[in-house]
Amino acid sequence: MSKPIVVKVGGSAGINYDFVCDDVAALVREGQRIVLVHGGSHELNLLSEKLGKPPRFLTSPQGFTSRYTDAETLDLFAMVYAGKMNTRIVERLQKRGVNAVGLSGLDGRLLEGPRKASVRAVIDGRQVLVRDDYTGRVEKVNRDLLSLLLEHGYTPVISPPACSTEGEAINVDGDRAAAMIAAALSADQLIILSNVPGLLRYFPDESTLIPELRYANLEQALGFAEGRMKKKVLGASEAIAGGVRQVVFGDARIERPILNAMQGRGTVIRA
Amino acid sequence: MSKPIVVKVGGSAGINYDFVCDDVAALVREGQRIVLVHGGSHELNLLSEKLGKPPRFLTSPQGFTSRYTDAETLDLFAMVYAGKMNTRIVERLQKRGVNAVGLSGLDGRLLEGPRKASVRAVIDGRQVLVRDDYTGRVEKVNRDLLSLLLEHGYTPVISPPACSTEGEAINVDGDRAAAMIAAALSADQLIILSNVPGLLRYFPDESTLIPELRYANLEQALGFAEGRMKKKVLGASEAIAGGVRQVVFGDARIERPILNAMQGRGTVIRA
Numbered sequence: 405m406s407k408p409i410v411v412k413v414g415g416s417a418g419i420n421y422d423f424v425c426d427d428v429a430a431l432v433r434e435g436q437r438i439v440l441v442h443g444g445s446h447e448l449n450l451l452s453e454k455l456g457k458p459p460r461f462l463t464s465p466q467g468f469t470s471r472y473t474d475a476e477t478l479d480l481f482a483m484v485y486a487g488k489m490n491t492r493i494v495e496r497l498q499k500r501g502v503n504a505v506g507l508s509g510l511d512g513r514l515l516e517g518p519r520k521a522s523v524r525a526v527i528d529g530r531q532v533l534v535r536d537d538y539t540g541r542v543e544k545v546n547r548d549l550l551s552l553l554l555e556h557g558y559t560p561v562i563s564p565p566a567c568s569t570e571g572e573a574i575n576v577d578g579d580r581a582a583a584m585i586a587a588a589l590s591a592d593q594l595i596i597l598s599n600v601p602g603l604l605r606y607f608p609d610e611s612t613l614i615p616e617l618r619y620a621n622l623e624q625a626l627g628f629a630e631g632r633m634k635k636k637v638l639g640a641s642e643a644i645a646g647g648v649r650q651v652v653f654g655d656a657r658i659e660r661p662i663l664n665a666m667q668g669r670g671t672v673i674r675a
Numbered sequence: 676m677s678k679p680i681v682v683k684v685g686g687s688a689g690i691n692y693d694f695v696c697d698d699v700a701a702l703v704r705e706g707q708r709i710v711l712v713h714g715g716s717h718e719l720n721l722l723s724e725k726l727g728k729p730p731r732f733l734t735s736p737q738g739f740t741s742r743y744t745d746a747e748t749l750d751l752f753a754m755v756y757a758g759k760m761n762t763r764i765v766e767r768l769q770k771r772g773v774n775a776v777g778l779s780g781l782d783g784r785l786l787e788g789p790r791k792a793s794v795r796a797v798i799d800g801r802q803v804l805v806r807d808d809y810t811g812r813v814e815k816v817n818r819d820l821l822s823l824l825l826e827h828g829y830t831p832v833i834s835p836p837a838c839s840t841e842g843e844a845i846n847v848d849g850d851r852a853a854a855m856i857a858a859a860l861s862a863d864q865l866i867i868l869s870n871v872p873g874l875l876r877y878f879p880d881e882s883t884l885i886p887e888l889r890y891a892n893l894e895q896a897l898g899f900a901e902g903r904m905k906k907k908v909l910g911a912s913e914a915i916a917g918g919v920r921q922v923v924f925g926d927a928r929i930e931r932p933i934l935n936a937m938q939g940r941g942t943v944i945r946a
Contacts, residue, residue: 451754455725479759483722486777487758488750491836491844494781499842505783505820506757510765511776512829549776552827558783558820565762571770573762 407592408437408554410648411662412582412639415443415485416632418599419656421493427662428559429500437554438662439589440504441562441582444481444489445471451484452477462525462534468634470523473538473575478565481575482508485563494561505558507549509542509566510573514550515581517543519568540574542566542581545588579639587646594643595665596636597656602671603633617673619644640673650674678863679708679825682933683853683910686714686756687903689870690927692764698933699830700771708825709933710860711768711775712833712853715752715760716742722755723748733796733805739905741794744809744846749836752846753779756834765832776829778820780813780837781844785821786852788814790839811845813837813852816859850910858917865914866936867907868927873942874904888944890915911944921945 413424428438448471452459457480460472473481490506497504509515519540522533553560564581565573579596586594605612607630617625622641629637633653640651651673654665664670684695699709719742723730728751731743744752761777768775780786790811793804824831835852836844850867857865876883878901888896893912900908904924911922922944925936935941 479763482762483754483758485758486762487754487756491753491757491779491781492750494779495838495842495844498781498784498838501842503783504781506779506781508762508765508777510762510769511778512774513769548827549829552823556819556823567766567769571766571772573766 406436408439408589409593409595410439410441410582410586410589410591411595412441412579412597413443413656414598415445415447415489416599417446421496423659423661424597424656425493425496425500427660428497429502431662432502432559439550439560439562439585440493441578441585442489442493443578444485444563447489448481448484451480455480462523465524465526465531469631470539470577471575472534474536475538478538478573478575481565482573485565490561490563497559497561502559503557504561505553506561509562509564509576509581512546512549513567514546514562515542515564515566515576515584516569517541517566517576519570519572519574538572538574540566540568540576542576542584545584547588550585550589577635579636580642583639583643583646586643586648590647592649593666594640594648594651595654595662596639596651597654597661597665598632598636599657601655602653603629603637607633614671617671619673619675622673644673644675677707679710679860680864680866681710681712681853681857681860681862682866683712683850683868684714684927685869686716686718686760687870688717692767694930694932695868695927696764696767696771698931699768700773702933703773703830710821710831710833710856711764712849712856713760713764714849715756715834718760719752719755722751726751733794736795736797736802740902741810741848742846743805745807746809749809749844749846752836753844756836761832761834768830768832773830774828775832776824777832780833780835780847780852783817783820784838785817785833786813786835786837786847786855787840788812788837788847790841790843790845809843809845811837811839811847813847813855816855818859821856821860848906850907851913854910854914854917857914857919861918863920864937865911865919865922866925866933867910867922868925868932868936869907870928872926873924874900874908878904885942888942890944890946893944915944915946
């Protein structure tokens, strides 16, 4: 059996899920085992607006942003990520002959970690503590469940929410969750696809794509990575620290996005 | 290992999911293997109203009603059933120490059957053919996937949509899906919980509860079963025809609803 690869596809506008699923199907047919992790932020923003509860984001003192996720937001989060997005991606794969199984991080405690007791955020220049936020970080992956499914020919399709130590649903970053999954499975590669061609030196100028990055320089990359890319850089760093051979930031708007990334199109990060 | 039981809990208003999950946890702790199937109709109605797409129902010439499910409704359906409801039930079980895994019928083609090319419905006294409806009927259950999970200590939590033969997401009746699951697993019992105490001779008069019903009399029961109860009677009939020893219609509003039904409280149907 080939070593599995982990593919994370973002949830931003412009991502072509049909191209991603075409590519998963082509690769699975060739014997490649794949674990697909997905986001849903754009759809969640749309639903939140429609339901009169516009999204709010918290910015940490270090400049990382995260969605403010109270209990009601977590319901919407589950609806979009584990509901519509996951179901429709599994459907796309089933239509293409891939025996996909959709899972959230709560299923079998697939993605587990502590819920943050409080989140430090900067609002109007002042630091505040937010306490009703259901967010956390994945520290443990149920590798046995994933292996069980992969060994029986299923293709896992995974999204947050994750499971807190106490069993609560919590919002976790999808890129870093994918990194933990890749490390847990000793995956050969982690491919992180989004609506840009890779890491850009000067966002959003796509001509400033950085084709290669050394693990040792990831800290520096955190400095210029824009908003959502910061978490991807962190994820890449965690995946490689966890033993993954290679991480690629690829473009989810093009045909065969996974194969292209595997062949080095995008930003390639090695140990 | 004990024979599994299949518990279907409806999606109507008034159902106490905490009581249901308390009971699942108590029974699983005692070694009982359980497959939980759930609905979400009430929540789906609320979301549909909020999003300005009020639910519509089709009535067949035989008097069965079903939700009109175009592509947009199916998105909402997935959000509520596979998203919010499934996630929150799995969360309740994880909090109670039950290692639940949520699945829709698309996952591993768990619930598979043909999509209806068209649905015959009576509108304003006239028969019409509805063609953009994503509905169908479960004919095949992926028993291997359920057995795999049960054997490894997981408790499957299942909801529609199902998977059409072509891999499309389709709306199927949850009670009849639960019956197919019970038959596929050779379950000892199928417990169908809803917001009434069982089958009522004169709905909604709860004092007219029918405590026992013979399989041979189910046809007759179809005559007086109100709206949603008709499908439950059909499901009971299909489960027993499929080899399930006993079906019980029980009350999901009371404490220990599953144990009560197992002990004969409600309407008991035997071969």
